[in-house]
């Protein structure tokens with residue numbers, strides 16, 4: 572099962588989540604806002620991949636989403652639950668070159684969340700034209716190609732693990 576969490580206000584994060592979901596045909600995919608996603612919900616489901624979606628607002632990566640991931644991690648660790656894979660995406664309006672520090676911050680947040688065993692190495696960055704959107708031209712294609720790469724990454728890692736057993 573794949574769980575995609577977002578913190579969308581204007582729907583762009585939801586659009587990214589929906590496009591990513593399409594990259595996992597045959598999987599049970601849930602898309603929820605983090606406010607509707609208590610840690611117990613993640614813990615009580617057989618989640619194989621968590622896709623953590625957040626947004627840059629007021630010059631920072633949403634504090635709310637950061638807190639949410641830390642809380643989920645704490646709950647999972649406390650209950651001895653691990654999730655094999657995590658990947659992240661960020662929606663933002665500013666030029667991505669000016670936000671590389673923020674994207675690293677999201678990556679570090681996921682690395683620090685010890686309940687997740689493997690971290691997809693690149694944060695998917697999704698620029699919007701205005702605060703309300705839409706996504707900039709070309710972003711949807713990037714989301715789809717990244718979704719497929721994430722699927723391939725999981726698949727190859729699973730094969731590697733099987734070969735080691």
Ligand SMILES: Cc1cc2nc3c(=O)[nH]c(=O)nc-3n(C[C@H](O)[C@H](O)[C@H](O)COP(=O)(O)O)c2cc1C
Pocket residue numbers: 578579580581582583584585626627628629630631662663664665666699701702703704
């Ligand atoms: C109050 C507010 C502050 C924002 N500040 C920033 C900012 O500092 N840098 C930036 O790149 N985007 C900023 N944005 C744009 C958001 O990143 C953009 O609205 C969001 O990613 C779109 O996703 P959503 O439709 O899922 O909410 C801001 C948006 C809002 C509403």
